[in-house]
Amino acid sequence: MTALEASRHSRPVRINALLVAGAVILALVALAAVFAPLLSAWPPTRIDHLSFLEPPGPGHLFGTDSNGMDVYSRVLHAARIDLGVAVAAVALAVTVGTLVGLIVGYIGGWADELTMRGLDVVQAFPVFILALTVVAFLGNSIPTLVLAIGLINAPPYARMMRAEVRSLREHIFVEAAECAGNSRTSIMFRHLLPNALTPILVIAPLNCGWAILMLAGLSFVGLGVTVPQAEWGAMISAGAADIVGGRWWTTIFPGTALFITVLGFNLVGEGLQQITGRRR
Amino acid sequence: MTPLLDIADLSVAIDGADGTVRALEKVALRVDAGEVVGLVGESGGGKSMIARTIVRLLPERSRVTGSVTLDGRDVLGLRDDDLRDHRGGGAALCFQAPRASLNPTRTVGRQVVDRLLAHDQATPEDARQRTVGLFTEVGLRDPDRQFDRFPHELSGGMCQRVMIALALACRPRLFIADEPTTGLDVTLTGEILKLIAAQAVPGERGVLIISHDLAAIARVCDRIAVLESGRMVETGPTVQVLGAPSHPYTRKLIAAVPDIARVREAMASPATANGDPVLSVSNLDVVYRARFGRHGLRAISDVSFNLHAGETLAIVGESGSGKSTLSRAIMGLLRPTAGRIVFEGTDLAHLARRDIRDLRKRMQMVFQDPIDALNPRMSVEQIVSDPLRLVKMPAHERRPRIEAALSEVGLEPKFLGRHRHELSGGQAQRVGIARALVLDPAMVVLDEPTSALDVTIQAQILDLIRQLTRRRDRAYIMVSHDLATVRALCDRVIVIADGRIAEQGETESLFTRPSSPVTEALLAAAPRLSPEALSMKKDAHVP
Numbered sequence: 001m002t003a004l005e006a007s008r009h010s011r012p013v014r015i016n017a018l019l020v021a022g023a024v025i026l027a028l029v030a031l032a033a034v035f036a037p038l039l040s041a042w043p044p045t046r047i048d049h050l051s052f053l054e055p056p057g058p059g060h061l062f063g064t065d066s067n068g069m070d071v072y073s074r075v076l077h078a079a080r081i082d083l084g085v086a087v088a089a090v091a092l093a094v095t096v097g098t099l100v101g102l103i104v105g106y107i108g109g110w111a112d113e114l115t116m117r118g119l120d121v122v123q124a125f126p127v128f129i130l131a132l133t134v135v136a137f138l139g140n141s142i143p144t145l146v147l148a149i150g151l152i153n154a155p156p157y158a159r160m161m162r163a164e165v166r167s168l169r170e171h172i173f174v175e176a177a178e179c180a181g182n183s184r185t186s187i188m189f190r191h192l193l194p195n196a197l198t199p200i201l202v203i204a205p206l207n208c209g210w211a212i213l214m215l216a217g218l219s220f221v222g223l224g225v226t227v228p229q230a231e232w233g234a235m236i237s238a239g240a241a242d243i244v245g246g247r248w249w250t251t252i253f254p255g256t257a258l259f260i261t262v263l264g265f266n267l268v269g270e271g272l273q274q275i276t277g278r279r280r
Numbered sequence: 281m282t283p284l285l286d287i288a289d290l291s292v293a294i295d296g297a298d299g300t301v302r303a304l305e306k307v308a309l310r311v312d313a314g315e316v317v318g319l320v321g322e323s324g325g326g327k328s329m330i331a332r333t334i335v336r337l338l339p340e341r342s343r344v345t346g347s348v349t350l351d352g353r354d355v356l357g358l359r360d361d362d363l364r365d366h367r368g369g370g371a372a373l374c375f376q377a378p379r380a381s382l383n384p385t386r387t388v389g390r391q392v393v394d395r396l397l398a399h400d401q402a403t404p405e406d407a408r409q410r411t412v413g414l415f416t417e418v419g420l421r422d423p424d425r426q427f428d429r430f431p432h433e434l435s436g437g438m439c440q441r442v443m444i445a446l447a448l449a450c451r452p453r454l455f456i457a458d459e460p461t462t463g464l465d466v467t468l469t470g471e472i473l474k475l476i477a478a479q480a481v482p483g484e485r486g487v488l489i490i491s492h493d494l495a496a497i498a499r500v501c502d503r504i505a506v507l508e509s510g511r512m513v514e515t516g517p518t519v520q521v522l523g524a525p526s527h528p529y530t531r532k533l534i535a536a537v538p539d540i541a542r543v544r545e546a547m548a549s550p551a552t553a554n555g556d557p558v559l560s561v562s563n564l565d566v567v568y569r570a571r572f573g574r575h576g577l578r579a580i581s582d583v584s585f586n587l588h589a590g591e592t593l594a595i596v597g598e599s600g601s602g603k604s605t606l607s608r609a610i611m612g613l614l615r616p617t618a619g620r621i622v623f624e625g626t627d628l629a630h631l632a633r634r635d636i637r638d639l640r641k642r643m644q645m646v647f648q649d650p651i652d653a654l655n656p657r658m659s660v661e662q663i664v665s666d667p668l669r670l671v672k673m674p675a676h677e678r679r680p681r682i683e684a685a686l687s688e689v690g691l692e693p694k695f696l697g698r699h700r701h702e703l704s705g706g707q708a709q710r711v712g713i714a715r716a717l718v719l720d721p722a723m724v725v726l727d728e729p730t731s732a733l734d735v736t737i738q739a740q741i742l743d744l745i746r747q748l749t750r751r752r753d754r755a756y757i758m759v760s761h762d763l764a765t766v767r768a769l770c771d772r773v774i775v776i777a778d779g780r781i782a783e784q785g786e787t788e789s790l791f792t793r794p795s796s797p798v799t800e801a802l803l804a805a806a807p808r809l810s811p812e813a814l815s816m817k818k819d820a821h822v823p
Binding site: 172173175177181182183184191194 | 613637716
């Protein structure tokens with residue numbers, strides 16, 4: 001029995017505390033991203049020539065960085081890039097991975113063998129090194145970052161989807177669908193896909209957390225988003241030198257924002273897993 | 281004489297999230313040593329709950345009242361070591377689904393040895409020898425070789441024998457077999473039941489057989505107990521319960537058994553018997569290719585037959601005989617190695633997948649597992665309308681078509697929005713049949729349409745099929761392992777064994793004058809409840 005079917009068997013959906021907590025966090029971060037210009041007095045890239053590395057105070061809530069930019073405004077605006085890139089990259093990964101897994105899982109044979117061995121090769125490289133290489137080749141614009149992070153995260157989805165489809169296609173309803181005159185495409189998309197999607201949708205939010213960390217990591221080593229654009233990883237990287245001088249605010253605030261956002265994604269993922277897992 | 285097993289006033293209530301379920305209500309049951317007692321009833325009636333109470337394997341949150349005594353010992357009060365002894369040498373339960381109950385990572389011999397050693401029934405030195413002895417006792421051929429094999433290397437019948445050996449390992453006083461014949465075909469069912477019944481030894485051991493299949497176990501049981509929704513509605517000697525049932529539920533169970541003596545009612549013979557056949561299969565071979573140059577498995581060899589419009593044809597054989605392969609080849613679900621399958625003038629044996637799709641407007645199939653044949657994410661409406669996608673049809677014409685198909689199988693429109701988990705097995709099979717009928721095909725293949733259902737539901741579905749076949753405008757192929765179910769339904773029968781046609785002919789002449797030993801064996805194995813059949817019961821005790 002699939003998890004989704006099991007979930008329909010159960011009593012009215014019990015609200016999961018982790019899921020709610022995660023969703024609230026993510027909603028707040030998303031609101032902060034959308035209304036960033038309204039929430040901050042300073043534009044994120046405007047330089048305050050009177051204050052460099054000023055500690056948090058009434059003028060600049062989170063202080064200013066070594067370029068004289070307002071840390072509070074930058075932390076809010078960075079949420080736009082971080083959330084946007086992460087969600088877009090994971091959406092890309094889910095789409096590509098699901099399609100590949102669905103098709104090779106259903107067709108099987110040498111296409112399946114070949115694809116799986118190809119994925120083996122890709123997955124043999126450490127993920128971060130792979131991302132570095134791709135970005136180094138394609139340049140570090142936002143679209144290439146989405147592409148790099150998305151494609152690198154796709155293989156696990158392809159594997160998961162393939163495994164689901166391979167077990168699903170042994171069910172009689174697939175044979176029944178063929179007898180009812182469905183084409184291969186229609187069997188894949190109308191009959192197999194809806195039954196195979198649950199585990200993918202549970203993993204996706206967790207993956208968004210990893211995607212943000214990867215983006216921040218790339219920015220930290222200078223291959224992601226660069227100053228003056230506001231991005232948490234880049235901000236931490238730029239502020240790293242300030243810590244030695246006791247100027248903690250340039251790194252702590254973006255770091256905390258990063259932590260809270262990843263926590264939100266993880267809570268949502270964990271919550272979804274509990275809901276579907278408990279009823280399995 | 282005090283009975284071996286004495287259950288009195290047993291009630292079991294289980295606290296679940298949805299409230300308390302009263303699984304058993306004031307049940308009384310007695311089994312003497314040397315006696316074979318059959319416990320029958322439909323699934324969900326609480327039969328397995330009784331077995332689980334006797335071996336104390338109830339769910340955690342169950343409340344038990346009443347008394348269970350085995351050999352003078354109060355079973356419900358047993359603890360720790362006493363309970364362990366009870367489960368080994370007291371009452372041994374042989375679980376249903378033998379293959380799933382065996383550990384797939386250990387050889388079957390090791391599993392019996394484990395049991396022997398755990399209960400100090402053998403020393404490490406003689407354990408293997410004892411196990412081989414047990415395997416011989418339960419009729420496993422070549423027991424020494426089976427010892428080192430894994431469950432997946434054995435057939436269903438062999439796994440069941442291993443399970444029986446496991447249960448017998450500690451020489452229990454009471455042997456309980458829970459649905460021992462589910463998944464076995466008719467001839468094997470008879471053998472296994474005889475083996476189980478033979479374990480009853482006067483003064484030593486009693487046997488309790490739990491089954492939903494009254495007809496199958498009646499032959500080997502001394503007494504029958506009938507359970508309905510947790511209540512014991514009737515107990516008595518087999519002949520009395522079957523001959524003069526006192527409770528309506530018992531009568532319903534008996535009436536549901538397909539009667540092999542029931543002849544097909546007189547009907548106008550199919551109008552077009554001399555016209556062109558709807559389906560013509562000639563010299564069909566199906567060989568499953570094996571990897572790496574090993575010999576392929578020849579599933580079907582040299583099968584030829586014709587099917588005319590309005591005719592109902594039965595394909596009968598034991599499991600593994602190739603009948604499912606044959607029906608799948610006819611439906612174009614697998615490609616034959618050689619031969620022709622001509623459906624309405626088109627040979628689909630060599631047709632591209634895309635072109636076979638066109639033929640599906642005219643030929644449809646109903647499957648053995650009614651629940652699994654329905655997509656869990658789709659509503660009944662979506663499922664039944666699935667084949668309609670093959671024809672161009674305006675949206676407003678679909679709904680009436682679907683409702684008409686549902687009413688043809690006896691389902692009201694309120695089922696349209698339901699999903700498969702909201703359907704019973706019988707309702708699910710009706711939906712499956714509706715899906716096959718919605719396009720009004722010329723031929724429908726019914727692959728064991730009732731073998732996964734409870735007996736009373738089986739009877740209802742067979743009735744439905746009988747009504748459908750009475751309309752003489754469509755050809756049906758009914759695949760079955762059970763001759764009794766096809767006699768009253770089919771015009772002609774093909775008996776298939778080892779992938780070949782062993783015999784084919786008009787139903788009545790085949791039943792009255794079988795010419796092949798395969799047919800004779802199938803006829804002999806078919807369950808029947810007539811008095812003469814029951815008088816055979818006594819010799820069943822001889823192993």
